[in-house]
Amino acid sequence: MSAATELDALSAAALVLERAGIENPLREARLLLELAQGDPTRFADYLARRASREPYSRIRGRREFWSLDLALSPDTLDPRPDSETLIEAALEFLADRRNEALRAVDFGAGSGALLLALLAEFPRATGIGIDRLPGAVTAARLNAETLGLAARSRFVLGDWSEKNLGRADVILANPPYIPSSEIDSLQPEVTRFDPRAALDGGDDGLESYRALAPVVSRTLGPGGFAFLELGQGQARPVAAIMERAGLKAAGLRPDLARIERCLVLRQAN
Numbered sequence: 001m002s003a004a005t006e007l008d009a010l011s012a013a014a015l016v017l018e019r020a021g022i023e024n025p026l027r028e029a030r031l032l033l034e035l036a037q038g039d040p041t042r043f044a045d046y047l048a049r050r051a052s053r054e055p056y057s058r059i060r061g062r063r064e065f066w067s068l069d070l071a072l073s074p075d076t077l078d079p080r081p082d083s084e085t086l087i088e089a090a091l092e093f094l095a096d097r098r099n100e101a102l103r104a105v106d107f108g109a110g111s112g113a114l115l116l117a118l119l120a121e122f123p124r125a126t127g128i129g130i131d132r133l134p135g136a137v138t139a140a141r142l143n144a145e146t147l148g149l150a151a152r153s154r155f156v157l158g159d160w161s162e163k164n165l166g167r168a169d170v171i172l173a174n175p176p177y178i179p180s181s182e183i184d185s186l187q188p189e190v191t192r193f194d195p196r197a198a199l200d201g202g203d204d205g206l207e208s209y210r211a212l213a214p215v216v217s218r219t220l221g222p223g224g225f226a227f228l229e230l231g232q233g234q235a236r237p238v239a240a241i242m243e244r245a246g247l248k249a250a251g252l253r254p255d256l257a258r259i260e261r262c263l264v265l266r267q268a269n
Contacts, residue, residue, distance in 0.1 A: 065084065082261055093225050102170055108160070112155060127170075170227070173228050235263055
């Protein structure tokens with residue numbers, strides 16, 4: 001594709017994306033053209049998919065999270081920067097334990113983003129992630145292998161309430177927390193392409209936390225910490241749910257938008 005042809009293609013593509021409601025349409029058009037490696041047919045396909053509001057990361061099939069390049073699948077959430085708040089909190093609360101042989105459990109592991117990011121920062125840690133969606137487990141195992149972390153991680157298929165994964169020093173969880181009635185009002189990139197099972201938190205958005213509370217309580221070892229992702233305004237009710245299960249809040253960390261995003265827990269006794 002010549003420079004002039006490329007410029008015309010970018011301008012036309014940006015107009016298509018703008019009409020589809022895409023922010024920064026010219027930037028997105030450039031990304032798609034780069035991904036297509038100048039192939040006009042492939043570029044047209046990518047453009048049509050993005051205009052239908054399929055996220056660029058889904059088209060590419062990969063997403064960067066905590067500087068890790070992760071493969072996605074239809075059964076995984078598209079990891080977002082907000083979730084990196086959990087890793088930041090873990091680095092803060094476990095700062096003096098970076099070289100210990102910690103054992104981590106990730107409830108609702110998805111692509112493996114949280115667990116693999118943690119293992120990348122804690123070189124002697126090992127961990128297990130569980131997810132009930134088969135495609136998520138497959139993607140997580142692939143990511144662990146690609147990143148050289150397969151020897152220190154394991155991903156299993158199942159329901160966290162039904163499996164005993166053993167005691168853990170660190171617990172990570174990004175459970176579904178969006179109230180059912182609000183899901184259809186989210187951006188099309190989310191409603192059409194993220195698995196609903198990974199979004200739907202029930203009528204009040206807290207259903208998964210109620211199910212998770214006794215599991216975290218029995219799994220978290222003495223001196224350990226759990227890091228739970230929260231939806232906006234959920235810090236207080238989630239802390240109360242966890243307190244009834246014998247856990248106490250040890251901290252609360254906001255994301256870059258100053259939304260209380262990560263609740264840190266430890267055993268009450």
